[in-house]
Amino acid sequence: MMDQDFIQTDANINPGNSGGPLVNIEGEVIGINTLIRGMDTGIGFAIPSNLAREVADALIANGKYVRPWLGIGIRALADAPEVRDQVHPVESGVIVSSILPHGPAARSELKPADIILNVDGRPVATPQDLRNEIRRKPIGRPVSLKVLRKDQTLTVNVSPAEWVQASAFTPPETNRVEHAPGPE
Numbered sequence: 001m002m003d004q005d006f007i008q009t010d011a012n013i014n015p016g017n018s019g020g021p022l023v024n025i026e027g028e029v030i031g032i033n034t035l036i037r038g039m040d041t042g043i044g045f046a047i048p049s050n051l052a053r054e055v056a057d058a059l060i061a062n063g064k065y066v067r068p069w070l071g072i073g074i075r076a077l078a079d080a081p082e083v084r085d086q087v088h089p090v091e092s093g094v095i096v097s098s099i100l101p102h103g104p105a106a107r108s109e110l111k112p113a114d115i116i117l118n119v120d121g122r123p124v125a126t127p128q129d130l131r132n133e134i135r136r137k138p139i140g141r142p143v144s145l146k147v148l149r150k151d152q153t154l155t156v157n158v159s160p161a162e163w164v165q166a167s168a169f170t171p172p173e174t175n176r177v178e179h180a181p182g183p184e
Contacts, residue, residue, distance in 0.1 A: 005128060006045040007031045013044035022046040068137050068160035070110075071103015072096050074127045077115055090148055092125035093117045108158040115148040134160055 009022060013036050022031035031046030058065040077083060077093040093115040099105045116124055119133040120143055137143050142157040 005048055005051060005132065006034065007048055009044050009046060010042050011044060012042075066139055067163040068134050068139055069103070069163035070105045070134060070158050070160055071100040072105045072110065073098035073100075074116075074130060076126050078126070083115075087115060087148060090115065090117070092123075093148065094124050094127055094130045096147075104161040105158050109154075109156045110145065110147065110158060111149065113149070114156070116145050117148060117153070118146045120144050121146075 007022060007030065009031075011022060011033075013033050015036075017033050018035065020033045021029045022033050024030050029049050031048050032052050033044060033046050035045050037043040037045070055065045073096070074094050075097050077087075077090070077095055080095055083095060096105075096110060096112050096114045096116065098112055099110060116130060118124055119130065120137075122133055124130045124133060134143070137160050139162050140159050142159045145156045145158060147154050147156050
């Protein structure tokens with residue numbers, strides 16, 4: 001559902017509070033209030049302050065925030081028991097469900113059904129872990145993915161590219177996307 005980390009909170013966030021600070025009990029700003037889930041659910045979301053600072057620093061330095069991506073569809077191994085049972089003893093990782101034809105991963109050895117175990121030696125257990133790791137990588141500099149393919153562990157290098165809207169990758173004859181890819 002979400003392409004980035006959010007802090008889930010039960011703090012009262014009302015329409016019009018977006019952009020205001022989310023503070024902890026010590027009064028430290030820990031996030032920027034962003035959205036609420038329904039009007040009466042009592043669940044709100046905030047962008048973590050470290051991510052907001054990262055974006056602000058990039059905007060000040062470069063005039064824009066570049067979102068690296070690999071051009072893959074992903075899902076958690078934990079959410080796919082039919083796959084997890086076949087790759088025992090591997091308990092966590094991220095399954096590559098699809099590779100966009102014009103994305104960075106299409107120019108690599110990564111394949112659908114590969115299970116990504118780590119990025120540059122850092123374990124990834126969930127799609128959000130993978131997104132967080134890729135978000136911190138420079139555009140064009142290869143990252144090393146440790147993947148499980150069938151019963152073999154391999155290293156695959158992929159160079160993240162700048163994320164662009166899905167329509168840029170949609171063939172002109174169809175000009176539509178069923179599910180817009182996020183910055184994976």
